[in-house]
Amino acid sequence: MSSATTQRTALYAKHLESGAKMVDFHGWDMPLHYGSQIEEHKVVRQDAGMFDVSHMTIVDVTGTQAKDYLRYLLANDVDKLKDKGKALYSGMLNETGGVVDDLIVYHFDDTNYRMVVNSATREKDMNWLLKQTEGFDVTITECPDFAMIAVQGPHAKTKAAKVFSTAQNEAVAGMKPFFGVQAEDLFIATTGYTGEAGYEIMVPVEKAPEMWQSLLDAGVKPCGLGARDTLRLEAGMNLYGQDMDETISPLEANMGWTITWEPVERNFVGRAALEALREQGTQKLVGLVMKEKGVLRAGLNVKTDEGEAGIITSGTFSPTLGHAIAMARIPATNSSTVEVEMRKKWVKVDVVKPSFVRNGKSVL
Amino acid sequence: MSTIPKELRYAPSHEWVRPEGDGVYTIGITEHAQELLGDMVFVELPDVGDQVNAGDDVAVAESVKAASDVYAPITGEVVAINEELEDSPELVNSDPFGDGWMFKVKADDEAELEELLDADAYAASIEDEE
Numbered sequence: 147m148s149s150a151t152t153q154r155t156a157l158y159a160k161h162l163e164s165g166a167k168m169v170d171f172h173g174w175d176m177p178l179h180y181g182s183q184i185e186e187h188k189v190v191r192q193d194a195g196m197f198d199v200s201h202m203t204i205v206d207v208t209g210t211q212a213k214d215y216l217r218y219l220l221a222n223d224v225d226k227l228k229d230k231g232k233a234l235y236s237g238m239l240n241e242t243g244g245v246v247d248d249l250i251v252y253h254f255d256d257t258n259y260r261m262v263v264n265s266a267t268r269e270k271d272m273n274w275l276l277k278q279t280e281g282f283d284v285t286i287t288e289c290p291d292f293a294m295i296a297v298q299g300p301h302a303k304t305k306a307a308k309v310f311s312t313a314q315n316e317a318v319a320g321m322k323p324f325f326g327v328q329a330e331d332l333f334i335a336t337t338g339y340t341g342e343a344g345y346e347i348m349v350p351v352e353k354a355p356e357m358w359q360s361l362l363d364a365g366v367k368p369c370g371l372g373a374r375d376t377l378r379l380e381a382g383m384n385l386y387g388q389d390m391d392e393t394i395s396p397l398e399a400n401m402g403w404t405i406t407w408e409p410v411e412r413n414f415v416g417r418a419a420l421e422a423l424r425e426q427g428t429q430k431l432v433g434l435v436m437k438e439k440g441v442l443r444a445g446l447n448v449k450t451d452e453g454e455a456g457i458i459t460s461g462t463f464s465p466t467l468g469h470a471i472a473m474a475r476i477p478a479t480n481s482s483t484v485e486v487e488m489r490k491k492w493v494k495v496d497v498v499k500p501s502f503v504r505n506g507k508s509v510l
Numbered sequence: 511m512s513t514i515p516k517e518l519r520y521a522p523s524h525e526w527v528r529p530e531g532d533g534v535y536t537i538g539i540t541e542h543a544q545e546l547l548g549d550m551v552f553v554e555l556p557d558v559g560d561q562v563n564a565g566d567d568v569a570v571a572e573s574v575k576a577a578s579d580v581y582a583p584i585t586g587e588v589v590a591i592n593e594e595l596e597d598s599p600e601l602v603n604s605d606p607f608g609d610g611w612m613f614k615v616k617a618d619d620e621a622e623l624e625e626l627l628d629a630d631a632y633a634a635s636i637e638d639e640e
Contacts, residue, residue: 179548182600182603183548183549183574184549184574184600372548372574439552440552440577441551441572441577462574463551463552463572463574
């Protein structure tokens with residue numbers, strides 16, 4: 147599975163200590179699970195689990211025109227960010243309106259931002275970020291000296307509090323969702339990819355194993371990429387490369403809410419193409435629910451009542467709901483059901499909003 | 511390295527076979543197979559009374575990762591199925607050679623057993639795969 151060219155995070159040895167099954171994830175040797183993916187999923191929904199997300203790329207954007215640059219780079223508008231530490235989710239688009247990557251950007255002040263982009267797209271993203279700096283007084287700095295640990299679940303914050311110093315606990319006290327704060331040597335953010343409360347914590351590489359161990363000692367269970375995928379899918383969160391890519395616009399990826407159209411004077415990369423797409427109408431990303439036996443999986447064909455074709459972009463058995471769920475990109479339909487081709491048979495499934503579980507409970 | 515009990519017989523497609531006497535054999539999938547598949551979410555079993563031929567796909571083990579066919583290692587009649595798997599498919603993961611058994615077949619011809627692998631031959635076949 148792993149080869150000489152795969153990279154390891156600072157937590158590699160800790161994963162092996164916990165009995166992880168490691169897999170190659172876009173060139174990184176990452177834990178798939180530590181025994182049972184479903185158990186890990188349930189721990190995050192009911193208690194507290196943690197993920198090594200050190201493979202993700204942290205990029206600082208600084209300079210007198212950092213804000214102008216990001217208002218041009220991103221489809222969402224960083225001008226909305228007024229409070230220090232406030233975060234924003236956005237697509238970064240190409241000229242044809244396709245998604246180069248999706249990311250989170252933290253605002254410290256108008257000359258100082260931090261972004262977290264995907265690992266699978268690291269090199270492409272860095273090239274893109276640098277290319278767009280032309281004409282802006284801005285500096286792009288990658289921060290490889292941090293590991294990142296996501297602690298998620300209803301008890302994540304109380305358990306993490308046992309590991310934080312007094313000053314760190316003061317810094318995060320009362321922090322609302324989607325904020326980040328630098329607290330001593332940690333950057334602590336109330337973000338995540340599971341639909342549960344918790345933190346994403348950036349920690350200096352040399353201190354990461356110790357922090358991981360402290361969290362283990364505090365009763366936080368290690369969770370792998372398998373559970374991370376089923377959790378994000380239940381929460382209705384997109385996975386780059388699967389639910390959208392450079393050929394798919396945010397309008398077709400349930401990311402319409404991340405496009406800030408006003409003010410119309412703000413030009414951003416892909417704006418003209420998006421306006422044309424909005425005018426002509428696009429496919430939609432919807433949720434699918436199947437209560438019969440079987441699992442909806444990525445790549446399966448979908449057919450609307452009008453007879454038009456679509457495709458499942460992500461699908462899984464939902465451990466929380468006990469049946470299959472999926473996200474599918476389909477043409478506009480007036481029906482509340484579509485058919486999915488499963489093992490040579492067309493099966494009728496329900497169409498729902500692409501969000502299934504939040505804070506441990508079904509939202510269907 | 512996964513467990514491969516000495517007293518069982520194996521098909522290269524990762525089913526195990528245990529003699530229960532009177533020509534009845536219990537069948538399940540190996541520990542190695544469940545490791546490859548990951549957490550089981552559904553198991554579809556044949557019906558009691560079904561006539562199955564060696565090599566037929568007669569059951570489906572569906573995990574978080576994939577749906578995988580389970581083949582009948584011997585020819586005969588299905589005389590029992592593990593109904594526990596309906597509500598607890600995870601038994602296939604936690605106890606593949608015990609509570610995670612799938613179905614029992616009354617063999618038409620017990621000589622067919624001789625064509626299956628013993629533990630050493632099955633271990634060798636897994637190594638070849640890797």
